[in-house]
Amino acid sequence: MVSNHLLLEEPLRMASILEPSKPAISGCLQAGISVARFDFSWGDAGFHQESLENLRVAIKSTKKLCALMLDTVGPELHVVNKTEHPISLEENSTVILTPDQDKEATPNLLPINFTGLSEAVKTGDTIFIGQYLFTGSETTSVWLEVKEVKGKDVVCLIKNSATLAGSLYTLHVSQICIELPTLTDKDKGVISTWGVRNTIDFLSLSYTTRCAEDIKLAREFLSTLGDLNQTLDLCKGRQCGGDDSL
Structure with a gap:
């Protein structure tokens, strides 16, 4: 960790890199990044710790300052393809789309990790399913239109051909608020262990942050963690229901 007081006086500069090696990180630092984002939607704590150790070596060799940002998973909806x-x-x-995660994913049935989708959508709603780090244009992303709701299941029309390959696919519903906590138990576990151990400078809340209350709850949680009491919150907010309190 490097003091964030200096960083707040200048724009935040971030970059995404696929190979968090020492040379790659050093190049990013030389190019001017000032914040390193560790996204726990992908990879485990061991992977991110290895990346962080590489960052520390790069910081020492380049003599460049860089703050740490922990990006939470949050209330993301996932397709479960075991x-x-x-x-x-x-x-x-x-x-x-079914909340029965015991069922196997097939071209006709996709288990998801949320039991309340059938109560949140209606006929005509749009659902997007994309692989993590999607752009929305690949053949690995699919658009669905809700045709009907049957109990806990949601029947959808497939709007474009696509192949879902891999285990991590996120699901986004247009104009729908998903009633899941902004910080999940898994998020809190990561923050209170990995985040505390590495004294993060920033906590990035999920894009599904809905209102000021979500941020307040996150700050209250950080206040219980000693060294993280001064950690700054950033949110990728999407307002719902006319709430303009963000």
């Missing part, structure tokens, strides 16, 4: 086998979805076919 087998990780590719799933081919065909345009104009139907697929059912």
Whole structure:
């Protein structure tokens, strides 16, 4: 950690790198980044610790300042594909989104990690499913239109052909607020262990942050963690229900 007081006097400069090696990080520091973001939607604590140790070596060799940002998973909806086998979805076919995670993911059935989707959507709503770090234009991303709700299941029309390959796919519903906590138990565990151990400078809340109360709760949690009491919150907020309190 490097003092964030200096960093607050200048713009935050961040970059995404796929290979967090010492040379790659050193190059980013030389190019001017001032904040390193550790995204816990991807990778475990061991992976991020290794990346952080590489960052520390790079900071020492380049003599450049860099703050640490922990990015939480938050209330993200995921497609649960335990087998990780590719799933081919065909345009104009139907697929059912189900909260029954014991079922296997198939081209006709996609288990998800949220039991309340059927209560949150209505006919005509748009649902987007994309692989982590998606751009929305690949053949690994799919748009769905809600056709009907059957109990806890949501029946959707597939709007474009795509292949879902891998285990981590996120699900986004247009104009719908998902009633899940901004900081999940997993988030709190990561912050109170990895975050405290490495004295993070910034906590990045999920894009689904809904209102000022979410930020208040996050700050209250940080205040219980001693050294993280001065950690700054950043949020990728999406307002819902006309709440302009962010």
